[in-house]
Amino acid sequence: EIDLVKYICVCVAKPELISVYATILDGASNGSDSKKLRVEEAPPSRVLHIRKLPNEASETEVIALGLPFGKVTNILTLKGKNQAFLEMGTEEAAITMVNYYTTVTPHVRNVPVFIQYSNHKELKTDAGNQRTQAVLQAVSAVQSGGSPSSDVQEALAAASSPVLRIIIDNMFYPVTLDVLQQIFSKFGTVMKIITFTKNNQFQALLQFSDPVNAQQAKLALDGQNIYNSCCTLRIDFSKLVNLNVKYNNDKSRDYTRPELPAGDGQPSLDPTVAAAFSKDSNSLLGKIPGALNPLSAAAAAAAAAGRVALAGQAGSSGVLLVSNLNEEVRVYGDVQRVKILYNKKDSALIQMSDANQAQLAMSHLNGQKMYGKIIRVTLSKHQTVALPRDGLDDQGLTKDYANSPLHRFKKPGSKNFQNIFPPSATLHLSNIPQDVTEDDLRLLFSNAGGTVKAFKFFQDRKMALIQMSTVEEAIQALIDLHNYNMGGNQHLRVSFSKSTI
Numbered sequence: 264e265i266d267l268v269k270y271i272c273v274c275v276a277k278p279e280l281i282s283v284y285a286t287i288l289d290g291a292s293n294g295s296d297s298k299k300l301r302v303e304e305a306p307p308s309r310v311l312h313i314r315k316l317p318n319e320a321s322e323t324e325v326i327a328l329g330l331p332f333g334k335v336t337n338i339l340t341l342k343g344k345n346q347a348f349l350e351m352g353t354e355e356a357a358i359t360m361v362n363y364y365t366t367v368t369p370h371v372r373n374v375p376v377f378i379q380y381s382n383h384k385e386l387k388t389d390a391g392n393q394r395t396q397a398v399l400q401a402v403s404a405v406q407s408g409g410s411p412s413s414d415v416q417e418a419l420a421a422a423s424s425p426v427l428r429i430i431i432d433n434m435f436y437p438v439t440l441d442v443l444q445q446i447f448s449k450f451g452t453v454m455k456i457i458t459f460t461k462n463n464q465f466q467a468l469l470q471f472s473d474p475v476n477a478q479q480a481k482l483a484l485d486g487q488n489i490y491n492s493c494c495t496l497r498i499d500f501s502k503l504v505n506l507n508v509k510y511n512n513d514k515s516r517d518y519t520r521p522e523l524p525a526g527d528g529q530p531s532l533d534p535t536v537a538a539a540f541s542k543d544s545n546s547l548l549g550k551i552p553g554a555l556n557p558l559s560a561a562a563a564a565a566a567a568a569g570r571v572a573l574a575g576q577a578g579s580s581g582v583l584l585v586s587n588l589n590e591e592v593r594v595y596g597d598v599q600r601v602k603i604l605y606n607k608k609d610s611a612l613i614q615m616s617d618a619n620q621a622q623l624a625m626s627h628l629n630g631q632k633m634y635g636k637i638i639r640v641t642l643s644k645h646q647t648v649a650l651p652r653d654g655l656d657d658q659g660l661t662k663d664y665a666n667s668p669l670h671r672f673k674k675p676g677s678k679n680f681q682n683i684f685p686p687s688a689t690l691h692l693s694n695i696p697q698d699v700t701e702d703d704l705r706l707l708f709s710n711a712g713g714t715v716k717a718f719k720f721f722q723d724r725k726m727a728l729i730q731m732s733t734v735e736e737a738i739q740a741l742i743d744l745h746n747y748n749m750g751g752n753q754h755l756r757v758s759f760s761k762s763t764i
Contacts, residue, residue, distance in 0.1 A: 309336075309357045310381040313347045317374040324371050325349060327482040328378070330450075332360040337386040350386045373486050425454075425474045426501040427481060429467040435493035435619075435683055437626055440516050442489065443467055450483065451476025455506040457515045463687050463761040470506045581621045582643040585628075586610040587636050600648035603660040614648040616672070627685045632735040669746055671758075684759045688716075688737050691760040692727045696753050704729060707747070711740045717764035730764045 305312075313325060322338055325347045329335045333356030339348040351357040361378060368375045427447075431438050440456050447453050452472040459466055471477045477500065485498040508517035510526035517523055581599075587609055600614040615621040621642060629640040651657040664670075692704065705715045708729055713736030719728045731737040737759070745757040 305380040305382045307354055307358050307361075308380045308382070308384055309351045309354045310383045310386055311349045311351065311357055311360065312379050312381040313349060314345070314377045314379075315374070316345045316347060316376055317372045318342075318345065320345075320347075320371050322347075324482065327479060328364075328369055328371070328376075329356075329360055330479045330483075332356045332363070339386055348381055348383070348386055367487075370486065424500050424502070424504050425471040425477050426503045426506060427469045427471075427477050428499050428501045429469060430497040431465045431467075431489070432495040432497055433493045433683075434465055435623060436490055438465060438489060438494055440513060443469060444516075444518075446484065446489065447471075447480050450480040454519055455508050455515075455517045457506055457508060459514070462763055463684060463689070468501055468503065468506055581615045581618045582645045582648060583613045583615065583621050583625060584610065584641050584643040585613055586639045599663070599665050600650070601662050601664065602648045605657070605660060612643055612645060612648050616670075620672070623683065631686055631738060633738055684761045686734050686738055687759050687761070688732070688734050689728055689730045689760040689763050690737050690741060691758050691762075692729060693725065693756040693758075694749075694753055695725050695727060695755065696749050696751060697724065699749060701727075707744065708740050711743045712736065713740055719764045728760055728762060728764050 311329070313328070316325070320340075322340055325340065326335050326338060326349070329349050329351055332351065334352030335349065336352050337348075337350035341347060351360065357380070361380065364378050369378060370376065429443070440458060443456055443458075444453050447469055450471070453469060454472050455468075455470040457468045471480070481498045481500070484496050486495065488495050506517075508515050508520075508523065511517060511521065511523040512525045586607075598613050599616055600612075602612040604610045604612070613624075615624060625640045625642060628638065631638055648661070650663060651661055695704070701718050701720065704727065705718055708715050708731070714732040715729060716732050717728075717730040721727060731740060741757045741759070744755060747755040747757075749755050
């Protein structure tokens with residue numbers, strides 16, 4: 264119910280806000296939340312209406328939504344309505360902002376918010392609001408190229424370092440230097456990037472030309488996904504203030520010094536990566552020219568590392584060609600069909616449930632060692648694996664696993680999708696019965712043909728980490744012991760871990 268007395272009092276005290284409050288109250292009257300959202304679309308305006316803000320959202324965080332797109336000239340926050348109005352310096356900046364956030368859902372404190380054009384062409388706010396004016400003056404100083412003053416640091420919490428430390432969680436697809444450069448250059452000039460793996464986790468150090476750009480990027484991107492539902496950015500500030508880049512290759516890049524060498528044994532970025540670029544992407548890269556298509560990201564990364572040639576059909580097939588297998592092996596995992604080739608029994612066609620999984624398997628498994636051999640995994644030209652015709656005996660070389668109970672990723676939204684990691688010597692064990700001891704598990708994994716180097720129970724003892732002496736031994740143990748019957752109809756779950764002991 265609208266409090267008319269309060270509305271009249273506000274209008275008498277601040278007549279310049281009559282139209283602003285009228286818009287809010289019109290949208291709030293006589294309707295449910297769903298009705299409030301059906302607001303008539305306003306024509307482009309440099310004033311933007313932001314809704315569904317979290318209660319604790321600050322003016323600084325609202326301003327941060329607009330900073331990457333141009334000058335912010337005014338702001339009006341309506342705390343009781345969880346709404347705000349943000350005035351950009353130009354209509355073009357506002358249009359760019361709305362278009363961008365149409366493809367990438369904006370978040371404030373990890374809460375999705377809604378942005379649309381306002382019916383107002385400018386904001387007329389109370390000049391006596393000293394705090395708002397201080398924030399705007401600080402923003403203006405930064406956007407005019409001024410050095411960060413104490414007001415700027417207080418209002419925007421400006422970073423002391425232009426270097427960000429970036430961790431990629433839930434890395435379903437590999438992330439390249441070019442992907443990071445495309446995303447972060449939206450917020451300023453990216454000067455240098457160094458990527459590395461630490462504790463089985465992909466990380467990067469990225470240096471902007473200005474600390475304020477680093478602050479803006481952190482505010483806007485921390486917690487966002489690079490690709491749909493995966494590759495989550497975790498961002499904080501590095502203690503470093505300058506990066507020392509020695510080589511320009513697929514691991515590091517100094518964009519201010521293109522003459523740097525690639526370095527011994529470090530290939531420069533393969534030109535075939537360019538073939539994987541596309542404008543179609545349901546990701547943080549969407550609508551950015553030259554963005555990587557998620558379906559071909561893994562193939563591009565593999566090509567960049569020199570592991571596989573990027574085929575013309577890369578990204579469209581869910582069928583893999585796996586070669587150099589031990590002829591006694593039977594394929595494991597979340598697959599639909601498997602066909603051992605009749606005239607080349609160390610090779611097989613493997614049909615995954617979709618192209619994403621095929622790309623992921625190729626990226627992680629190509630070049631790994633199994634049964635003493637280096638296996639080769641590439642995308643097949645086949646779209647499906649055909650089953651033998653009725654009555655035809657193919658000597659058991661083709662199997663259909665569509666109805667197997669062992670599929671890990673059959674359930675949509677399963678947590679298993681968040682725990683996909685490259686092969687490593689450390690394995691994650693779960694579904695462990697309470698009466699099973701560390702000695703029991705060490706013996707079980709030793710009998711699989713490997714050497715157990717370390718073991719660690721989680722606090723509830725239902726899960727554990729076990730470290731084998733090599734990645735090859737860990738792969739063999741996973742093949743042999745995933746779904747192992749531990750008694751009492753409890754089956755052991757084994758997967759690769761990002762952690763070490």
